Amino acid sequence: MLIDCNLKFYQTLNVQSEFNIGLLILYIIEGSSNISINGKTKKYKSKDFIIINDLDHYRILSAKKNVIASLCLSRVELDYFFQFNKRYYINKDKLDSSMLRFYMNKLIVNYLNNKRKKEKRNKVFEHLNQLVMTLRLYRELDETVEYSMTNDINKAIDYMYHNYKNKLYIGEVATKSLLSVRWFSDRLVEVTSMRYRDLISAIRLSYS
Known part of the structure; x- marks a missing residue:
């Protein structure tokens, strides 16, 4: 993992619409932002800690x-x-935002101050590990969430993740998930805003 690729700073961050794969953590250092997650919009201010789930x-x-x-x-x-x-x-x-905010501040400070010092770089990973281990305390199984229509799409995406190394056709993914190709193709775009080939490319890229 290269922390330079994971941790970024933005003076202005405007995103029209994205579908998250993984875990995205936003930390407002200065100012405020309107952030919508699954259709629910909230205004976040300085020092707020925002989690965007998979x-x-x-x-x-x-x-x-x-x-x-x-x-x-x-x-x-x-x-x-x-x-x-x-x-x-x-x-x-x-979430205990105060604890997460503490580790996030440690991570940012060490990253900015010691970016080029190899012996100090381990501190960055140490704070990153502490942050993620703290987040683990707030995990819940996704079976507790009512996905409705997206549940079938999630199962199909999981199948794509487990079989990304193979030559994977849309028909196989749809069949394994007990869906018709047309329904799966249409709903995938509706749920993820991505077409099948773009999503499988993104998954393979994340493993490369």
Whole structure:
């Protein structure tokens, strides 16, 4: 895992519509932002800690004077480095934001101050590990969430993750998930805003 690829800072972060694969953590350093997650919009202010779970839809609208830290962990990284199985999601209603904010601040400070010092770089990973291990305390099985229509799509996406190394055709994924190709293709775009070939490419890229 390369922390330079995971942790980014934005003065203005405007995202019209995205479908998240993995775990996205936003930390408002300065200013405020309107963020919509699965259709629910809320205004977040300085020092707020926002979790965007796997398979969430989100939109972000921030002002020019904002400063936002974005930490993105793919499904692969979560599973490989943190044994954070994708069957779980973070229950955001139970978060202890003060503890998470503490580790996020430590992570940011060490990243900015010691970016080029190899002996100090381990501190960055140490704080990242502490942050993710704290998040593990708020995991819940995704069976507790009512997905309705998207539940079938989620099963199909899981099948794509488990078989990404193979030559994977849309017909096989649809059949294994007990769906018709047309229904699966239409609903996949509706749920993820991505076509099949784009999604399988994104999954393979995350493993590369």
